[in-house]
Amino acid sequence: MKMRGMFHSRELLKEWLIEKLIWICGISAIFFVFGIFFFVFREGADYLLRGFHIREFFTSIEWYPTSRTQVRYGALALITGTFSVTLLAMFIAVPFGLGTAIFISEFCSPRAREALKIIIELLAAIPSVVWGFIGLTVMNSLIIHLFNAPLGLNVLNGGIILALMSVPIIVSIGEDALKAVPESYREAATALGCTRWQMTFRVLLPAARNGLLAAVLLGVGRAAGETMAVLMATGHSIRIPGGVLEPVRTLTATIAAELGEAPVHSDHYQVLFIIGILLFSITFIVNLTADLVVRGIRKK
Amino acid sequence: MFIRTHLTRRKKRHELYVKYVLLLMTLLIILPLILIVFYLIYQAAPILSLDFLLKNPIRGMRDGGIWAPLLGTIYLVLISLLIATPIGVFAAVYLNEYARESWFTRVINLAVVNLAGVPSIVHALFGLGAFVLFAGIGRSILAASMTLAIMTLPVLIASTKEALAAVPLAFRQACWNVGATRWQTIREVVLPNSISGILTGIILQVSRAAGETAPIMFTGAVFYKAIQEGDLLAYGLLDQCMALSMHLFTISTQVPDVPAALPYGTAVVLLGVVLLVNALAIVLRIKIRSRKKW
Numbered sequence: 083m084k085m086r087g088m089f090h091s092r093e094l095l096k097e098w099l100i101e102k103l104i105w106i107c108g109i110s111a112i113f114f115v116f117g118i119f120f121f122v123f124r125e126g127a128d129y130l131l132r133g134f135h136i137r138e139f140f141t142s143i144e145w146y147p148t149s150r151t152q153v154r155y156g157a158l159a160l161i162t163g164t165f166s167v168t169l170l171a172m173f174i175a176v177p178f179g180l181g182t183a184i185f186i187s188e189f190c191s192p193r194a195r196e197a198l199k200i201i202i203e204l205l206a207a208i209p210s211v212v213w214g215f216i217g218l219t220v221m222n223s224l225i226i227h228l229f230n231a232p233l234g235l236n237v238l239n240g241g242i243i244l245a246l247m248s249v250p251i252i253v254s255i256g257e258d259a260l261k262a263v264p265e266s267y268r269e270a271a272t273a274l275g276c277t278r279w280q281m282t283f284r285v286l287l288p289a290a291r292n293g294l295l296a297a298v299l300l301g302v303g304r305a306a307g308e309t310m311a312v313l314m315a316t317g318h319s320i321r322i323p324g325g326v327l328e329p330v331r332t333l334t335a336t337i338a339a340e341l342g343e344a345p346v347h348s349d350h351y352q353v354l355f356i357i358g359i360l361l362f363s364i365t366f367i368v369n370l371t372a373d374l375v376v377r378g379i380r381k382k
Numbered sequence: 383m384f385i386r387t388h389l390t391r392r393k394k395r396h397e398l399y400v401k402y403v404l405l406l407m408t409l410l411i412i413l414p415l416i417l418i419v420f421y422l423i424y425q426a427a428p429i430l431s432l433d434f435l436l437k438n439p440i441r442g443m444r445d446g447g448i449w450a451p452l453l454g455t456i457y458l459v460l461i462s463l464l465i466a467t468p469i470g471v472f473a474a475v476y477l478n479e480y481a482r483e484s485w486f487t488r489v490i491n492l493a494v495v496n497l498a499g500v501p502s503i504v505h506a507l508f509g510l511g512a513f514v515l516f517a518g519i520g521r522s523i524l525a526a527s528m529t530l531a532i533m534t535l536p537v538l539i540a541s542t543k544e545a546l547a548a549v550p551l552a553f554r555q556a557c558w559n560v561g562a563t564r565w566q567t568i569r570e571v572v573l574p575n576s577i578s579g580i581l582t583g584i585i586l587q588v589s590r591a592a593g594e595t596a597p598i599m600f601t602g603a604v605f606y607k608a609i610q611e612g613d614l615l616a617y618g619l620l621d622q623c624m625a626l627s628m629h630l631f632t633i634s635t636q637v638p639d640v641p642a643a644l645p646y647g648t649a650v651v652l653l654g655v656v657l658l659v660n661a662l663a664i665v666l667r668i669k670i671r672s673r674k675k676w
Contacts, residue, residue, distance in 0.1 A: 097563055097564075097565045097566075100565050101480070101564070101565060103472060104472045104475050104476045104480065105476060105480070107468070107469045107470075107472030107473040107475075107476060108472065108473050108475075108476025108477060108480070108481065108490060109476075109490060110469055110473055110535075111473060111490055111493040111494045111497055111535070111536075111539070112489060112490060112493040114493070114497055114532050114535070115493045115496050115497055115500075117508065117512060118497075118500060118504065118505070118508040121507075121508050121511035121512040121516065122504060122507045122508055122511060124511060124516075125507070125510075125511040125515075177407070178407050178410065178411055179411075181403075181404050181407035181408070182404075182407055182408045182411055184404055185401075185404035185405060185407065185408045186408070189400075189401050189404055189405070190405075198408065198412075200664055201412055202412075203660070203664065204657055204660055204661070204664075205411075205412070205415060207589055207590075207593070207656055207657060207660040208593075208653065208656070208657075209592070209593025209594070209595070209627055209652060209653070209656055210502070210593070210594075210595065210596075211593070211595040211627045211628075211630050211631050211652070212593070212630070212649050212652060212653050212656075214631070215630055215634055215645065215649045216418055216422075218634055218635070219634075219645075219646075220418055220421060246411070246415065249411055277393045277394070277396060277397040278397055278400075278401075279396065279397050279400040279401075280393075300499070303499050304499075306501075307499070307500070307501025307502070307503075307504070308501070308502075309501060309502050309503040309595075309596040310502075310595045310596055310627075310631065314631070314634070314635060334501055334503045334596075337503050337506075337507065338503055338506075338596055338599065341506075341507075341510075341599075341600055342599070342600065346515070354507075355507055355511070358503070358504050358507040361501050361503070361504050362500060362501075362504050365496075365499050365500060365501055365504075366496060366499075366500075368499070369495055369496050369499040370492070370496070372495075373492055373495055
């Protein structure tokens with residue numbers, strides 16, 4: 083009897099330990115998100131609190147981090163770079179992504195649906211550095227030939243690449259949103275004599291509005307945070323672009339391109355971490371909004 | 383009897399137009415990509431051989447193969463897998479088996495979603511700040527793998543959660559009713575019944591980790607490092623290493639006068655590895671779905 087009791091308490095202790103371990107792993111995601119913010123902030127904090135010109139950062143286009151005489155950290159051109167490439171990408175990806183989502187969810191046969199979903203999933207798996215390489219080689223020469231542009235690494239190239247990269251996420255989240263519309267809505271629309279398109283346009287799209295918005299937001303987050311593809315495909319020129327055929331440099335590409343050369347803990351190094359804080363904040367807000375929007379539907 | 387009126391015909395025609403426009407949009411996304419992939423393979427064809435995989439890059443990376451980066455990628459993927467799998471699976475177990483509907487669970491889920499949305503370059507900054515500098519590990523395979531592990535954690539958590547949720551509640555109830563505790567039920571019933579789903583998640587994590595470049599750039603991957611050809615244990619845990627993704631970036635942008643076939647070959651190998659691994663996950667998932675007994 084006594085032996086059994088000991089065995090039992092040993093089992094209980096083991097179980098208690100494992101459950102604690104599971105709990106720690108469960109909440110680890112919170113730690114990691116805070117950890118990311120904390121450590122990125124920590125590396126940039128010294129300069130942020132000491133000599134950082136926040137006005138210059140947001141309003142000046144003069145980015146001379148390694149200049150010997152007049153060091154300037156104006157990130158306006160970089161912010162515009164990220165903004166322009168993301169905007170163009172969304173201009174392409176939103177109609178195509180939502181169109182594909184509608185086609186997959188409402189207009190094609192179950193077999194074709196499965197096949198298309200697998201292709202879209204494989205598309206999402208292509209590594210960003212391969213996308214960048216495609217931009218550097220295939221897209222580059224295509225753009226030079228088609229538009230008679232002096233160089234093919236520009237906003238257009240980066241925008242198209244980013245569009246193709248964010249289409250899969252828009253398609254899969256958008257399709258989920260359309261699928262979540264109750265079947266009774268479709269039946270009611272069909273009973274009223276709607277064609278499939280009328281049903282999609284008048285019933286499904288309004289009903290799935292929030293989910294589709296979340297899909298677009300997540301696409302924006304993906305495009306704005308992408309690094310390697312834009313580093314390779316947008317050219318390297320720190321200025322405000324006058325058109326889609328001009329090269330730019332984004333926030334993400336700047337960190338990737340300059341962190342290797344900036345001496346650890348120098349001002350330049352710390353400013354790159356401040357850009358990291360900015361990027362983290364942007365994507366945090368975008369993701370939070372997308373999540374709140376999606377929750378909105380579930381509550382209903 | 384229904385008779386087609388003018389209106390019905392117009393509606394039908396209209397619907398057909400819409401269908402074709404949407405189909406065209408879908409094809410416009412997919413077809414160019416398939417063409418591009420074939421173009422990459424066509425350009426890489428002359429160089430693809432077993433030798434290309436098993437020889438080190440030579441003459442300033444302008445010749446030779448991709449042995450050192452290939453092995454480096456394998457190291458990074460395996461070690462990040464070792465770190466991420468237990469944390470990810472346990473986190474999913476917590477979220478699916480223990481957590482109740484509450485604001486706290488919502489915060490955890492929100493954190494997972496946000497972790498997935500953090501830009502890869504910010505993960506790189508975090509890895510540099512936390513592992514390389516703060517923890518003092520230095521630029522190494524270990525630091526890079528840890529960064530990759532945290533980055534790929536959300537993939538693993540999401541797919542494991544899905545696999546666990548697919549196990550019917552009745553299975554658990556049956557187990558509880560014979561007196562098993564929560565953990566015993568998870569160990570004996572829930573995990574064995576969802577193992578193939580969890581495996582799918584692990585495979586997806588591999589594909590994601592293999593393709594990433596930015597997070598390893600400043601935490602452990604280097605432009606060039608020669609290692610013993612054919613020696614599978616050539617890297618140490620605290621060594622820096624080459625990686626396929628980083629190698630593709632290097633030879634296509636940083637090194638002048640590289641013969642064109644070399645970066646194409648590297649791109650095709652990287653793409654091939656990632657797509658094959660993904661295809662494996664998809665096949666596994668279809669198998670599970672068709673074999674499901676409940």
